[in-house]
Amino acid sequence: MAVGKSAAKNIEKLREEIRRHEDLYYVQDSPEISDRDYDQLLEELQKLEQAHPELITPDSPTQRVGGRPAEGFAEVVHSRPMLSLDNTYNIEELRAFDERCRKLADGRPFEYVAELKIDGLSLSLKYEKGVLAQGVTRGDGRIGEEVTQNARTIRSVPLRLKSGAKDLDGDVEVRGEVFIPLEVFRKTNAEREEQGEPRFANPRNAAAGAIRQLDSRLVANRRLDMFAYDLLVGGRKPFATHWESLDWLEKAGFRVNSHRKLCKSIDEVIDFANEKEALRDDLGYEIDGLVVKVNSTAQQDDFGATQKAPRWAAAYKYPARQASTQVLDIVVQVGRTGALTPVANLEPVFLAGTTVSRATLHNEDEIKRLGLKIGDWVMIEKSGEIIPKVLSVITAKRKGNEKPFKPPKKCPVCGGEISRPEGEVVTRCIAADCSAQLMGRLLHFASRRAMRIEGLGEVLVIQLVEAKLVKDVGDLYELTLEQVAGLPRMAKKSATNLLDQIEASKSRDLSSLIYALGIRHVGERTAGILAKQFVSLQRLAEATVEELDDVPEIGLTVAESVRDWFDDDGNRKLCDRLRAAGVKTELGKSNDETADQRFAGKQFVLTGKMETFTRDEARSLIEARGGRVNSSVSKKTDFVVAGEEAGSKLDKATELGVAVIDEAGFKTMME
Ligand code: IVH
Numbered sequence: 253m254a255v256g257k258s259a260a261k262n263i264e265k266l267r268e269e270i271r272r273h274e275d276l277y278y279v280q281d282s283p284e285i286s287d288r289d290y291d292q293l294l295e296e297l298q299k300l301e302q303a304h305p306e307l308i309t310p311d312s313p314t315q316r317v318g319g320r321p322a323e324g325f326a327e328v329v330h331s332r333p334m335l336s337l338d339n340t341y342n343i344e345e346l347r348a349f350d351e352r353c354r355k356l357a358d359g360r361p362f363e364y365v366a367e368l369k370i371d372g373l374s375l376s377l378k379y380e381k382g383v384l385a386q387g388v389t390r391g392d393g394r395i396g397e398e399v400t401q402n403a404r405t406i407r408s409v410p411l412r413l414k415s416g417a418k419d420l421d422g423d424v425e426v427r428g429e430v431f432i433p434l435e436v437f438r439k440t441n442a443e444r445e446e447q448g449e450p451r452f453a454n455p456r457n458a459a460a461g462a463i464r465q466l467d468s469r470l471v472a473n474r475r476l477d478m479f480a481y482d483l484l485v486g487g488r489k490p491f492a493t494h495w496e497s498l499d500w501l502e503k504a505g506f507r508v509n510s511h512r513k514l515c516k517s518i519d520e521v522i523d524f525a526n527e528k529e530a531l532r533d534d535l536g537y538e539i540d541g542l543v544v545k546v547n548s549t550a551q552q553d554d555f556g557a558t559q560k561a562p563r564w565a566a567a568y569k570y571p572a573r574q575a576s577t578q579v580l581d582i583v584v585q586v587g588r589t590g591a592l593t594p595v596a597n598l599e600p601v602f603l604a605g606t607t608v609s610r611a612t613l614h615n616e617d618e619i620k621r622l623g624l625k626i627g628d629w630v631m632i633e634k635s636g637e638i639i640p641k642v643l644s645v646i647t648a649k650r651k652g653n654e655k656p657f658k659p660p661k662k663c664p665v666c667g668g669e670i671s672r673p674e675g676e677v678v679t680r681c682i683a684a685d686c687s688a689q690l691m692g693r694l695l696h697f698a699s700r701r702a703m704r705i706e707g708l709g710e711v712l713v714i715q716l717v718e719a720k721l722v723k724d725v726g727d728l729y730e731l732t733l734e735q736v737a738g739l740p741r742m743a744k745k746s747a748t749n750l751l752d753q754i755e756a757s758k759s760r761d762l763s764s765l766i767y768a769l770g771i772r773h774v775g776e777r778t779a780g781i782l783a784k785q786f787v788s789l790q791r792l793a794e795a796t797v798e799e800l801d802d803v804p805e806i807g808l809t810v811a812e813s814v815r816d817w818f819d820d821d822g823n824r825k826l827c828d829r830l831r832a833a834g835v836k837t838e839l840g841k842s843n844d845e846t847a848d849q850r851f852a853g854k855q856f857v858l859t860g861k862m863e864t865f866t867r868d869e870a871r872s873l874i875e876a877r878g879g880r881v882n883s884s885v886s887k888k889t890d891f892v893v894a895g896e897e898a899g900s901k902l903d904k905a906t907e908l909g910v911a912v913i914d915e916a917g918f919k920t921m922m923e
Pocket of ligand 1: 335336337367368369370371372373482567
């Protein structure tokens with residue numbers, strides 16, 4: 253009995269510790285320990301719970317991983333309907349909303365709360381005695397679907413309310429918007445394309461698809477996130493103002509969007525709207541406007557609601573990020589896997605802050621679906637992807653001289669054979685010596701998330717391939733100073749730098765190497781799982797399909813793809829050469845993590861444009877030195893690195909008294 257008691261105590265202590273780190277990481281964006289240390293804590297808890305399954309509770313951090321596929325979702329009637337909002341599309345309409353509110357307020361003063369309108373889907377979470385008991389989608393507003401198991405996989409959803417918030421009498425319901433961060437959305441789409449699945453049209457569809465996924469283990473992979481925006485206790489609002497509810501939600505452990513403002517007048521709301529619209533590209537998630545709410549709960553009750561929407565709130569929608577332009581040509585690019593991707597070259601057009609001259613068309617079927625011809629006028633849209641996409645053809649603008657797109661019969665780069673297997677959407681060049689594929693493989697190998705060879709960009713890769721100095725990634729490790737310095741426009745100093753970078757890449761960790769090899773279906777996350785499981789490249793190369801398939805979260809497609817890759821003679825030789833060159837092929841701490849750790853524990857935020865580094869470069873420089881880069885400024889931020897045209901993050905830093913350094917200062921820190 254005594255043993256059981258102490259196990260229970262240990263388990264609870266560990267859970268508290270893990271919850272604290274989850275909150276620091278997912279909600280406050282300021283972790284105190286490394287991901288690896290966090291994983292270790294979670295594993296420790298898993299082991300303890302396996303030994304004492306009777307002690308597992310639904311609010312244990314281990315319960316986020318997802319469970320078996322559900323048969324379908326149960327329907328749940330909402331305690332209070334989840335209404336939608338009336339939309340306003342311009343300042344006049346927003347002022348008209350204000351007029352209506354003032355009439356309803358009958359001369360009494362009132363305030364507004366302005367918030368960002370997150371473009372996701374709403375979710376209601378019920379907490380019983382402080383523990384997450386149920387998650388329900390909005391559905392038709394009256395009846396939603398029960399997705400509790402999926403809601404649990406959202407790391408910023410507390411499984412148990414934090415004790416810092418004032419105790420509320422009764423069952424708590426929290427409503428908020430679930431969304432998928434843009435980075436995850438882009439990765440998800442790239443992976444889907446790789447696997448021959450259709451891409452999601454936008455982040456909202458990706459999030460909606462994920463939350464309604466029957467197998468919650470797959471939801472956990474999709475890394476959903478949530479901003480909480482409403483609180484009910486026993487079906488009623490517990491505070492006198494909405495502002496206080498938001499405050500409580502934050503204290504209770506939810507992510508509440510920091511871009512919010514208490515406004516005394518509609519003019520302040522309008523200023524806020526304009527200010528935030530400029531931030532749209534920097535947020536890391538999609539917003540489609542603002543939500544304006546009357547702050548006082550009593551006044552909200554007074555104003556009431558129509559069948560569809562409350563009278564005390566409105567959405568102010570930002571204009572869709574669309575533009576029309578002409579398709580000048582359709583060119584076909586060849587990627588590292590040989591995939592042929594048609595891209596539309598456009599008459600340059602200004603769209604939401606940038607000049608756009610290309611739009612991706614994804615594949616031949618997409619061109620057919622759009623009915624697109626060269627010379628057509630089209631609508632294009634920025635929808636979370638880096639490159640905008642073609643939405644539709646404006647057929648009314650056709651002149652009759654538009655030309656149909658003729659899909660290539662051979663690889664447009666190497667002239668080699670191409671093939672489109674039955675049932676797949678992607679056509680691929682299957683030539684073994686295609687230079688476009690080689691360039692793609694080299695760029696992928698050298699990329700930040702793979703072997704991080706700084707400076708090995710597109711221009712240099714083209715030069716190395718054209719000079720026939722590099723025929724596979726293994727050749728990178730045999731380059732000499734003489735060869736590199738002999739390339740056109742290459743100074744000796746840059747050549748030395750490149751070789752230093754290549755040398756440094758030898759000590760990247762095993763998961764980066766596995767990802768860098770570019771095995772089909774093996775993304776960053778899968779690479780991490782494989783590295784952890786097999787511990788060395790050698791062991792991975794020997795694993796059978798069955799062994800691979802047995803690994804949690806690894807499916808048969810991945811298992812077969814990995815086996816196929818290592819069954820190839822050329823690939824096996826490549827692995828031997830990498831090992832012989834001194835590339836680290838075993839799990840363990842990588843050198844770059846142990847060497848220069850001058851930024852260990854320091855938190856950075858990057859804003860504005862720098863001359864010498866891209867954001868990604870600055871981020872990897874910081875991370876390689878043990879620092880962490882966050883997206884928003886908080887009291888815990890140590891440094892804000894501000895380049896040209898730095899925006900609101902700089903203001904926030906000044907407001908909070910966080911140290912701000914410019915590009916020159918940043919370089920000095922690095923020396
Ligand atoms: S308040 C009655 N606040 O927008 C109050 N909604 O078009 C309704 N949304 O269904 C919700 N961000 O899914 C609110 N800060 C925010 C929001 C937000 C996004 C969504 C929500 C709602 C839809 C209405």
